Every structure is written in C-alpha cells, then in structure tokens.
Amino acid sequence: MTSLAVKSLWARKVRALTTTLAVVIGVAFVAGTYILTDTTFAAFDEIFEDSLAKTSVVIGARDEVEQESGEVPSFGAAVLHRVKRVQGVRAAAGIINTPGGFFDSRGKPIGSRFAPKLIGSNRPPALESITYIEGHKPRDASQASIDEGAAEEAGLELGDTIRLASVERAKSFRLVGIVRLGDASFGGASIAGLTLSEAQRITGKEGEFDQIWVAALDGVSGAELKRRVERVAPPGLLVETAEQNAERNSNQIRDNLGFLRIALLVFAFVALLVGAFLIFNTFSITVAQRVSEFGMLRTLGAGRGQILTSVVVEALLVGLIGALLGLACGFAIAKGLNALFVAVGIDLPTTSLVLKTRTVVVALAIGIGVTLVSSFVPALRSTRVPPIAALQALEVPRSRRRGIAYAALASLLSVAGLAMVLVGLFGGANSGAAAGLMGGGTVAVILGVSLFSPRLVRPLASLAGLPLQRLRGLTGRLARENTQRNPSRTAVTATALMIGLALVAFVTVFAAGIKGSIATAVDDSFQGELVLRNSNGFSPISPGAAAAAREAPGVEIVSTLRATQAKLLGGDGGKPRVSALDRDAGSVLTIDWTEGGPETLRNFADREVILDKSFADGNGFELGDRVRFLTQIGRRPSLRVVGEFEDKADLLGSAVVTHGVMARQFDQRDDLLDFVKLAPGASIDAVQARLTRVIDRDFPTAEVMNQEELKQSQEDQVNQLLGLIYALLALAILVSLFGIANTLALSIHERTREIGMLRAIGMSRRQVRTMVRYEAVITALIGAILGMVLGVVFAALIAQPLKDDGFTLSYPVVTLIMLLVFAAVAGVVAAIGPARRASRLDVLDALHYE
Amino acid sequence: MSSADGQVVRAAGVSRRYGEGEAAVDALVGISTEFERGRFTAIMGPSGSGKSTLLHILAGLDQPTSGTVVLDGEEITGLDDGELTKLRRDKLGFVFQFFNLLPVLTAEENLVLPLSIAGRKPDREWLEQLIRTVGLDDRRTHRPSELSGGQQQRVAIARAMVSKPAVVFADEPTGNLDSKASADVLRLLRQAVDEFGQTVIMVTHDPAGAAHADRLITLRDGGLVHDAVPGSTDEVIELMKQID
Numbered sequence A: 001m002t003s004l005a006v007k008s009l010w011a012r013k014v015r016a017l018t019t020t021l022a023v024v025i026g027v028a029f030v031a032g033t034y035i036l037t038d039t040t041f042a043a044f045d046e047i048f049e050d051s052l053a054k055t056s057v058v059i060g061a062r063d064e065v066e067q068e069s070g071e072v073p074s075f076g077a078a079v080l081h082r083v084k085r086v087q088g089v090r091a092a093a094g095i096i097n098t099p100g101g102f103f104d105s106r107g108k109p110i111g112s113r114f115a116p117k118l119i120g121s122n123r124p125p126a127l128e129s130i131t132y133i134e135g136h137k138p139r140d141a142s143q144a145s146i147d148e149g150a151a152e153e154a155g156l157e158l159g160d161t162i163r164l165a166s167v168e169r170a171k172s173f174r175l176v177g178i179v180r181l182g183d184a185s186f187g188g189a190s191i192a193g194l195t196l197s198e199a200q201r202i203t204g205k206e207g208e209f210d211q212i213w214v215a216a217l218d219g220v221s222g223a224e225l226k227r228r229v230e231r232v233a234p235p236g237l238l239v240e241t242a243e244q245n246a247e248r249n250s251n252q253i254r255d256n257l258g259f260l261r262i263a264l265l266v267f268a269f270v271a272l273l274v275g276a277f278l279i280f281n282t283f284s285i286t287v288a289q290r291v292s293e294f295g296m297l298r299t300l301g302a303g304r305g306q307i308l309t310s311v312v313v314e315a316l317l318v319g320l321i322g323a324l325l326g327l328a329c330g331f332a333i334a335k336g337l338n339a340l341f342v343a344v345g346i347d348l349p350t351t352s353l354v355l356k357t358r359t360v361v362v363a364l365a366i367g368i369g370v371t372l373v374s375s376f377v378p379a380l381r382s383t384r385v386p387p388i389a390a391l392q393a394l395e396v397p398r399s400r401r402r403g404i405a406y407a408a409l410a411s412l413l414s415v416a417g418l419a420m421v422l423v424g425l426f427g428g429a430n431s432g433a434a435a436g437l438m439g440g441g442t443v444a445v446i447l448g449v450s451l452f453s454p455r456l457v458r459p460l461a462s463l464a465g466l467p468l469q470r471l472r473g474l475t476g477r478l479a480r481e482n483t484q485r486n487p488s489r490t491a492v493t494a495t496a497l498m499i500g501l502a503l504v505a506f507v508t509v510f511a512a513g514i515k516g517s518i519a520t521a522v523d524d525s526f527q528g529e530l531v532l533r534n535s536n537g538f539s540p541i542s543p544g545a546a547a548a549a550r551e552a553p554g555v556e557i558v559s560t561l562r563a564t565q566a567k568l569l570g571g572d573g574g575k576p577r578v579s580a581l582d583r584d585a586g587s588v589l590t591i592d593w594t595e596g597g598p599e600t601l602r603n604f605a606d607r608e609v610i611l612d613k614s615f616a617d618g619n620g621f622e623l624g625d626r627v628r629f630l631t632q633i634g635r636r637p638s639l640r641v642v643g644e645f646e647d648k649a650d651l652l653g654s655a656v657v658t659h660g661v662m663a664r665q666f667d668q669r670d671d672l673l674d675f676v677k678l679a680p681g682a683s684i685d686a687v688q689a690r691l692t693r694v695i696d697r698d699f700p701t702a703e704v705m706n707q708e709e710l711k712q713s714q715e716d717q718v719n720q721l722l723g724l725i726y727a728l729l730a731l732a733i734l735v736s737l738f739g740i741a742n743t744l745a746l747s748i749h750e751r752t753r754e755i756g757m758l759r760a761i762g763m764s765r766r767q768v769r770t771m772v773r774y775e776a777v778i779t780a781l782i783g784a785i786l787g788m789v790l791g792v793v794f795a796a797l798i799a800q801p802l803k804d805d806g807f808t809l810s811y812p813v814v815t816l817i818m819l820l821v822f823a824a825v826a827g828v829v830a831a832i833g834p835a836r837r838a839s840r841l842d843v844l845d846a847l848h849y850e
Numbered sequence B: 001m002s003s004a005d006g007q008v009v010r011a012a013g014v015s016r017r018y019g020e021g022e023a024a025v026d027a028l029v030g031i032s033t034e035f036e037r038g039r040f041t042a043i044m045g046p047s048g049s050g051k052s053t054l055l056h057i058l059a060g061l062d063q064p065t066s067g068t069v070v071l072d073g074e075e076i077t078g079l080d081d082g083e084l085t086k087l088r089r090d091k092l093g094f095v096f097q098f099f100n101l102l103p104v105l106t107a108e109e110n111l112v113l114p115l116s117i118a119g120r121k122p123d124r125e126w127l128e129q130l131i132r133t134v135g136l137d138d139r140r141t142h143r144p145s146e147l148s149g150g151q152q153q154r155v156a157i158a159r160a161m162v163s164k165p166a167v168v169f170a171d172e173p174t175g176n177l178d179s180k181a182s183a184d185v186l187r188l189l190r191q192a193v194d195e196f197g198q199t200v201i202m203v204t205h206d207p208a209g210a211a212h213a214d215r216l217i218t219l220r221d222g223g224l225v226h227d228a229v230p231g232s233t234d235e236v237i238e239l240m241k242q243i244d
C-alpha cells in the first residue's frame, strides 16, 4: 500500500507538485521568518559583544523606565577619576554614544531612514574595539571617522567632508578614518567617531558621559572588578560586567523586535491556512477521481485501513517533501523579507544566516502536520468507497444528514468566531488575550464561511458569470456552469483566495480610515501653519531648531512639545507617554478640554499635571488628585491634576506637564515637535522656505512641514506599511492561485472527453482556452466577493471601539473595485497552464480518454 | 455542390500506421473508396480491423500516414487545426458511442451547441422540425441526466444534423443501448437520410444496424474486403461469419 501511494503520487506529478508547492511556500515563510529574525538577533549580539571586546565592566545611568525610543540618560563625568583609581583597573574611559544625523557634503542623509546613526567618541587603545581599515582616529575637533558600510554606501573617501548633527548645530568634519567593527553588517545603521570632547560638545553632553568602559588588569575577573567599581559608583549608576551589558542589550532587542517575528509568523500562518485549503481540495478531488480504483482494490480484498494508509502515506510524503523544500527555500525567503524591509527603510543588521534546530523542527512539524490535517477528511472519505464502486462510476456517498451537519457546523463556527472577535474587541481583555481571541475568531469565521460557501457558489457564480455570459455568450455560459458543477470544489478553491483578499480588503479599508482620521486630526488640532519634526517621523530634534525658528522673520510663536515615557506609581506597570507643552500651546494647538480650559495651560505651574480623560478615568483620577510618576532617571514627581482633555489624535499621550518638570524630573531635553504660528500677513511659503534653509544648514535631522505635507507624510507612512502588508500577503494569494490552477487542472482532467467532444463539434482551441480562463475568473471573483465582504465587515466591526478615538471608517470604493479587477486578472494568470493544456488536447486522444 | 458526380467523401490510398519499427501496427492499408451524397453507409468488421481509424481519418480527426481524403470537394489531409475546426463547424456532424452531451446544458441547448459554438443563429423552423423528428418536444429543458440513453443519443443525432453538415459520422451510436432504443436511433438515422438527404457514415457492430444502411463496407486487418448493399439482418450476420 505504501508503494501504491508512491506510485500514485508519481503518476500525478504535476498535481503532486502544486500540492507540494502549497506546503513549500507556507513552510518557507515560517522558516524564513525564523532564519531572518535569528540572524538579526545574532547580528545584534555580535555587534554588542564585538564592541565590548576589550571591556570588562560597563557603567551607565540607571534606566528606570526603558524608553521605546531606546534613549538612555547620560550622567556626570566626575565619577570617572574615582573609577580609574579602583584596584585592578587597567584603563577606564568615558564614552559618548548618542543618536544623531549624518549627511554628506551636499546635505544628503547617510544611512537608511529608520536605522540609528550613532555619534561616538574615541576610546583609548586599551578599550578600543574598532579597527581603522583606512586612516586614523580623529585627532582634533575638525576630524571624524565613519564605518565602512556607510562610507561605501555614500561613496565617501578619506579627506571628504561629512556633516554630523545632534543637539548642537550641524558641523562639517574632515573624514580621517574608516572603521570596521567585527563581521556583522550594521544594515542601515552607522557609527561616526569624534574626539571625546567634540563628541560631548556636539551632543550637548559637555561634562557628561553616556557610559564608562572599564578594562581589567590580567587576573582580575569582570565580576570581581564590577564589585569593586560598584563600591565607588553613586546609586544612580548601574555597573555591569560586559557580558551582562551585552545580554541586557540583546534581550532588549529581542523584546523590541519580537513583534516583528510574531507579525511575520501571522502572515506565514495565513499562507499555511491557504495552503491547507489547497491540500484539502486536491486530496478531495483525487480521492473522488480514484473511486473506481479504490473500489477495485476493495474487490481484490484491500481493507479500509489499507486504503486509508495509502492516502495518508501519500499525504505524509507530500508533507515531508514540502517541508524539506520549504526549509531550503526559507533561506531565500529570509533574504527576500530582508530586502522588503530594506525597501521600506527598515535596514536591520545582518550576519551569516542562522539556522537553528528549532527552525528545522518547526518547519518539519508544520509541513507534515498541515498536510496530514488537511488531507484527513478526504482520506477518511476514501475508506467509505464500497467495492461496488469498481463497477459503477459512483460518487463517494454523501448523506443528507452530513449536509445538515455541515450547515450546523458552519453556522456554529461563524457565530462562535464572530463572538470571539467581539469579545476580543469589547471584552476589555489584555491585549495579548484580545489578539488571541480575535485571531482565533477570525480563523473560525473563515472556516465557517468556507463550510457554508458551497451554498453561495451558485448565486455568486451566476453574479460573477453574468457579465462574461453577456459579453462572450457560450464560453462564458459554459464557464459559469462548470464552476457550479461541483460547488464544494469551487467553494474551497474560492475561499482559499478569499482569505488573502479578505485581509487585503480589511487592511485597505482600515488604512483608508487611518489616513482619513489623520487628516481630520491634523485639521482639527493644528492651528499652527508649520511644524518642525525629525525627518524619520519619531525621533526628537534639537531644541536649537525651535530657537532658530523663533529668530526667523514672519514667525510669531514657536511652541514646543516634548515627550517621554514614565511609569505611573501604583499603576499597572504600563509606560504612559507624558508630554510637556509651553504655556502658549493654546495658540498653536486646539485642545479639547473636558476639565479646565485654555487658562489652565496659560497658568500652568510646575507642580501641576493635565491628564488625558481616558487615562484619568481608567486610573480613577479626578481634579485635585495627586499623580505620582517614576521617571527615566528615577525621580518621583508628585503632581496635582488641574485639567483633563480629550485627545483624538493621541498627540499628547496620557499626561501633560510643564517644560520645567519635563527637563528636571523627566530628563527630556529634546523636542518631539515644534509648532510654528506665523505673524499675521506672513506668507506660509516664504517663511517655510526661509526656515527650511536655516534648518537644513544647522539642524538637518529636522524638517519643516506645512499642514498638507504633514498629512501627506503620515499618509505616506501608512501607505508604506500597507505596501509591506500587501507584499507579505502576496505569498498567501500566490498559494491560492496555485489552488485555482490545480483545481482547474484536475477538473479539466476529468472533463477530457467532454472537451474532445466539444472540439469535435467545432469548438476552436481559442474557445476552449477562453472557457477555461473564464472558469478561473469566475472562481477568483467568487473568492474576491466573499473576501471583500468579509474584509469590509471585519474592518467595520473593529472600527467600532476606535470611534471614540476619532477613527472614522471610509470605504475606498475605487481600490476595492481594483481589487476585483486584480482578482479577475489573477484568475486569468492562474488559468494559463490549465487553459493551454485543455486547448492543446488532441481531439482524438481526448475522445478516447478513459 | 462542388463534386458533380455526387461524391461527398473520397479516400484514396489511405494507410495508417501506429508506432514504428518492430512494434508498428498497420491499422489501415491502402483503402480507396467513395461515399455518395445522401446515402447511409455502414462500416463493419471484426474488432481491431480499423473501422474507427477509418472513420476518424475520413472525418479529419486523425491524419493518414499516406493517402488523401477529399471531403465535399476539399482535401482535408494536411489541414491545420484552425481549418479543421472550421471544417467541423461547416461540414461535419458527429455521434459518439457515449458522452455525447454536456451535462450542464439542457437538451435543446445541447442540440444547438454546434451553432452556439460557431456563433450562429439557429434556423427556427429547421430546429423545430428536428426536435419533432427526434421526438423530444416535451424534453427540451431537461438536462441529459434526466434523459434515457436512447433519448440522449437522439439528441446527439439531432445535434449532428443541426448545422446541415455534408456528412454525419457515427461511431457505434447504438453500442451502449438496448435493442428498443437502438432501433429508435437507427430509424432516426434512416429518416435523416430519406427525409433530409443527409449523408451518414456509421461504424457498427450490430447487424441489424447495418441492415438499415444503403451500403455496407466491411474491413479486415485494415483492408476493405467487402462492399455491397447490406440486405437483411440475417444476410449481414452470415456475411460477418464468413469474414471472421
């Protein structure tokens, strides 16, 4: 029976290939995700370890509230000479390692948009971990070094000019060194080196260090030296061994980028789910086509178990081969995913690709598991073939009871799934559980709809086939009839496509909503004509930018917003965002006050705080209450609530404090946004142009945007994310197109004689091709219609709880219609192979075909 | 029409060889014969004698290894697929042993299928006449699965005639039917020849079927061994015994 499985697979090579391909793509996606993320983590680990190669102990400021931005506080330099005197210290040096911006002599940014550009300081030779592959270390305040990757990318050579920007005005340096650190590539990140004093000056950290690195004398262990250093370090500082520091950094990266792995796995799961549909369909069809073969085997004395075994072994083989191939393709997918990220500006560090045992195990388990599970029902069905089937071309028996059971199960799944989604949305569970509920619910709904969809095939095929029939007469008509012949087959094929398109429709509708909401929020809350912000959209900018803007003619008010994350003492451990506003912010921002008003802000005092209404309500704060935060540098300001606001644009976060408190207690000294209000009569364009010139020269990490540009840039970001999601869904859609091609090929195989007859009575090759193509188009359109309905309904549901946050759904009708057209075209593409084969059938052979 | 002498199909030195070298099979060896317009010809012979092969070659479904076939004044050996498709639309009708009808279309739709494929409008009067002749007036909207085998085959015959082809080819049209249904089908073919002047060439194993024909040609080992008026069913049976 095993050899029968092998032979039967071999006899149907093409079908086996497409089925295997479904497994391959899903598994490759999973494997690729693990390979890519493992590689990225390994690259970070290498970088962390390499940079501390000669360091035994690292001293840094205690980071009480880890920031999503990754910024860490600096500390006073005075402690260094005490550390130097500790017994067992070979060398100790304070270093600067602060994000900034790098530009070439024409002002063009170096490195990719979202990756960090770090300004570092020279380390003494006893601690230095970078090697100068060209030139030497910077010797005075006019010299700089840069890493080899960035130099190559920007085409920089020794003697060239580079501009570095941070808190102080941007300055030109002469490139005197090109450096390398270990073997890992930084991706889009880059490091520039300056003398220590110049690095401190340009980052605004004169008399401060980001870290102190300590090298131990021979025979003194890192742990021992750490204990000795701890004795002289003030309590605000954290002393770690180099290993501890590297491990903490490594864990932090894993925490921060963990979502990436999960997000990619979700898309991989979608591709696998679609693949499962394809496998289920292929096995169902082949079992149906082999009914008389099974019947014959039964008459020869084969038991049910043997029949089952032969089908299961076939599935096992497909799964195993698919998983192995998928694993191999995982490397290509890892590269592809990385390229995709690079394309949207997320250029992560890389090193040689990492394949962990876990990846192999997961890939094999998933490949084989998915195949076995999805071929299980068809395999069971094969055992119900009675011996008599050998004599008659019997359909596999399917009782009416089963039909009712299916319908009941379909309704149950859909309703339960919908309920899960709703509970996930409104039930107030924590975000992990809510995501789980919504994910599980979505899958249940998809399964429910797919079970129910055979009943929808007739009407939907008629709907989708109508224009074709009108336009193309007989071929359209026959195509439609063919899709309706075996509704469950068409349904499974269509629902596989439905899954991908539902997600596309969902994100499309949702993204349209986000874009619309952003535009509304900008219109509603920004009164200022111009805004200054970091060109990457999220990092802070130098306060110098605001100061420069204040000087510019035509500018009346520049009001700044700073932000940081803090912990609410007695809170749930979350890290609410705290902002600081100027007292004149009322003239550049429209704040929707629920308690207090513009005068609250005008009279805003350092011991006061204004809360976001939902934050206040959620934590039971009322006017006059005291709110205590733990800040990043470990301060615990206690602030009195003097006002509440509603913040649909989520511009201000959970709480607003004065700039004084923000600087002293929260240690945030850089601006997130500067709002610029022009003097009456000033021309926006003229002021913007003037301001841009100044900013580009002195604070090039910032950019000056008018309201339209701000909206546009937010929209661009949404679009970019949307593009990324489309690209990730493309694989799932690709699998479902294989599904269409496969089903079509199998159906045509069944109808070989019929096609021979049609040809004999005068149907041309072209007509046969058209007929097959339309069949695919109709199937694809059924999937698209189901998917769009599902996607739009889900988007509408999920938009409900977001209504309060100012999220309004808008339906991008044109995009949705384009999606339909896309589905139709995809159907045509999927039909290319089967249509060609059908049209090339030799009439005589086809007529003789058994 | 084109051939003044009333011949509608002419085969000249038609041979068909399957395979090559040692294993080659000569299914037809130098067959030359003509078929007159408006006549009903039956082709008989033992199994494997080349009947189907001959029919396929006459109908342009297969190409001879050597020799030529002229159909309605046009040489069909060596036509490309497009020309053959046009030929099938204009000049040929087919009736097969089984799997004649599209299960997704109604009886009437199946009947006019060749016209629909060619994008032509049926001649209403001719259509009604056909439907009446095949006796399926009350079955127009039935699907093939709702028709008996004999009814299905009658639809197939009507379909073969709907475009008024030069020749209707039938390969064992009664092979799958009981004697009552067979008789109906044969009577219908006869009627087509007599009433509508249709040319019919039919391969059959059924002596009673052959007896309906105007002419019976008999094949053995790929060669033509007998060509005459069939006579009665018993005479045909006797003839077949001799040939075997």
Ligand SMILES: Nc1ncnc2c1ncn2[C@@H]1O[C@H](COP(=O)(O)OP(=O)(O)OP(=O)(O)O)[C@@H](O)[C@H]1O
Pocket (backbone or CB within 6 Å): B018, B019, B025, B026, B027, B045, B046, B047, B048, B049, B050, B051, B052, B053, B054
């Ligand atoms: N595709 C083919 N390849 C090889 N040999 C073939 C092929 N088709 C037919 N033959 C051979 O050609 C010969 C004639 O076959 P054909 O089908 O014409 O016989 P037939 O008279 O129609 O027989 P039957 O009464 O059984 O239908 C047979 O020996 C057959 O084996």
Ligand SMILES: [Mg+2]
Pocket (backbone or CB within 6 Å): B051, B052, B053
């Ligand atoms: Mg035959």
